Amino acid sequence: MRALVHVTLKKDVLDPQGKAIQKASASLGYDAVKSVRQGKIFEIELDAAERQEAEAQLGELCEKLLANPVIEDYTIVSLES
Amino acid sequence: MRALVHVTLKKDVLDPQGKAIQKASASLGYDAVKSVRQGKIFEIELDAAERQEAEAQLGELCEKLLANPVIEDYTIVSLES
Numbered sequence: 477m478r479a480l481v482h483v484t485l486k487k488d489v490l491d492p493q494g495k496a497i498q499k500a501s502a503s504l505g506y507d508a509v510k511s512v513r514q515g516k517i518f519e520i521e522l523d524a525a526e527r528q529e530a531e532a533q534l535g536e537l538c539e540k541l542l543a544n545p546v547i548e549d550y551t552i553v554s555l556e557s
Numbered sequence: 558m559r560a561l562v563h564v565t566l567k568k569d570v571l572d573p574q575g576k577a578i579q580k581a582s583a584s585l586g587y588d589a590v591k592s593v594r595q596g597k598i599f600e601i602e603l604d605a606a607e608r609q610e611a612e613a614q615l616g617e618l619c620e621k622l623l624a625n626p627v628i629e630d631y632t633i634v635s636l637e638s
Contacts, residue, residue, distance in 0.1 A: 482598055506618055510602040517563055517596040523589040537587055541578065
């Protein structure tokens with residue numbers, strides 16, 4: 477199965493990297509850019525017979541390895557066989 | 558307008574960070590994970606009257622700042638007003 481996972485900072489966590497990108501955009505002349513927040517995306521291929529099993533494994537993997545649950549949210553955006 | 562942009566390595570570019578995550582998954586007992594590729598996601602708020610104008614600005618921004626077009630692909634995944 478092929479999964480797409482988004483990991484983003486929680487809404488109330490500051491994102492200095494995003495802020496830096498917004499400032500860089502402005503200095504390049506793109507004043508229209510009001511805010512930028514950066515996150516990570518993972519394309520994961522995994523062997524799983526059932527969708528439910530794959531979702532459970534991906535959830536554990538996000539909690540343990542891909543995201544820091546204290547400051548980040550994760551979403552399994554898509555899961556295709 | 559609110560845009561979501563994905564930046565990922567081109568298919569034929571090696572992704573050592575993704576490989577490291579796949580190995581880490583295996584060492585945590587998740588042998589089902591066969592491959593991982595990592596990318597970036599940007600949530601961008603921008604002022605634009607028209608959708609077409611926003612898309613053009615985002616395209617330029619990706620080419621100049623957010624992605625390295627030599628090794629990375631970018632996609633405007635969504636654009637909502």
